Amino acid sequence: MLTRRVLPLPGLSSVKISPRRNLGDVVFKYTTLTFAVIVLLLVVLMAYEMYVESKPSLAKFGWDFFTSSTWDPVREEYGALPFIFGTMMSSLLALLIALPLSLGIAIFLSEMAPHWLERALSFLVELLAGIPSIVYGLWGIFVLVPWIRTSVEPLLSTHLGFLPLFRGAPYGFGMLAAGFILSIMILPIISSISRDVLKAVPQGQREASLAIGATKWESIRIILKDAKSGILGATLLGLGRAIGETMAVTMVIGNRPTISLSLFDPGYTMASVLANEFTEATTSMYVSALVEIALLLFVITIIVNILARFLVWSVTKKS
């Protein structure tokens, strides 16, 4: 801390340093503190606001809201199960596609690529992350969905049609398209965080395993084992992104509140029902039910994110 003693310098005898704390300092501290409190209040306010709005629905449906699959605005009966199912199914499908690819990219970037290539590739992956959701959706409607309808789904149904996953008419719009587009969207976040996690593994691990005769791949496997929890964290961050993703999914998933095992069938997610029906919701119970879905989305993504950040932090804090 500052010492408050005044040295008697020649010619500066008039300079006095007040022993009290500078008024400006106090003002400055409390001004910035006010804004920090605003951030704190904002999060509380968000949760409280949605809780108040969804009260009628919470009171009327209780736990049935999460287990009922009736979504009928005409008869004022609301159950969110089809949306919860749709969100889970599309997100898991996205993870299934994106995770192996992202791990491959992370390994390539951190263990194999020369520095210039790593920088160039990282930049391109960053670009992928910067494309707005709505542009993914536009591309999904006019390019991805027709391709899935004419090429992917017929191929899957002829070769793997015996599985319940690949039955039904090939619409194009449906769970498969949603999972596909989500996987492209979460690939940047999973791969870039996994790369950081892999880079945080001490160099000695690589050298030690290579020195006892491991091949490059065997050495990478050991590093992967060290980075396991961080990679799990990166995966969860990607999952959080997939759960909350709205526009692109809404544009390709088909928007029908059904629960079907087939990936060809249209579905609906929590985020896309909000996007589609919020402005059309005429009765207060309808709005209330929709806000309850938003609240659920809020709570789920917060839990997933907290877990993820904790896991990533537990690996990278050491370096």
Add this chain to the structure above:
Amino acid sequence: MKAQRRYIPSFHYYKRMLTGRLMLFLCSLSSLVALVPLLLIFFYTVTRGVDYLSLDFFMKMPKPVGETGGGMANAIVGTLVLIATGSAIGLPVGILTGIYLAEFGNGKFGTLVRFLADVLSGVPSIVAGVVAYGLVVIPMKHFSALAGGVAMAILMVPTVTRTTEEMIRLVPHSYREAGLALGIPQWKTTVQIVLRTAFRGIVTGILLAIARIAGETAPLLFTALGNRFWSTALDQPIASLTVFIYDYARAPFEDWNNQAWTAALVLIIIISTLSLAVRFVTRSRYTQR
């Protein structure tokens, strides 16, 4: 002298080598595969969007249903108004909270705020829209640009807060000590020395946050709503490029679909310009040192 015995690799050895080669090949391949959608999206946006890209698109208003042609002048201005409103609310909160965290945020309260900012950055943007609906649209009883701005501000705060904090923490401690040693009060040291040094970094954070909200659609659907007419009033519904893309992409008119592609191209150009600006700002910082 005895000849050294030649080492004969076993089958097991070949298996290990081949697995290794195969896996490394697959890793390189996955990096290539990831680039395919990127190239495809850029390819389609440019080739399909460029047809309608003309001065009319920027200068004219949307035509009524059934007529072809027209532009999106109101949507471009609307997006700018929404960004400005969001920034006016979100930037002061984000920057000052960032300063608080960097200067005084080592205690429990600081950790809590830092944690909440991180949590906030993971909240889906549509949830921000629902909150803005409850906070602004319901009391005002109608959709408005202000509500859209509030939703965007909520999305800006975490990015700006964390980059501001990190950039201030990057300033060498000796700068601060030098200021204090001259007898300058702490707040003046922070404002005139530390913030000035971290300025470029903070601008980077602001640009990143703007790039993020410029492409947002979901939080605008039931706050700013959209508008086919010219409006810059904060208390009225306002048009935006992203909501126009959403409406035009689902419309059954080919002309509208094509305009959606052009709007997407314009949006990507705006966002790329912002991220290029970020690169420029950060690069010249490093060459200066």
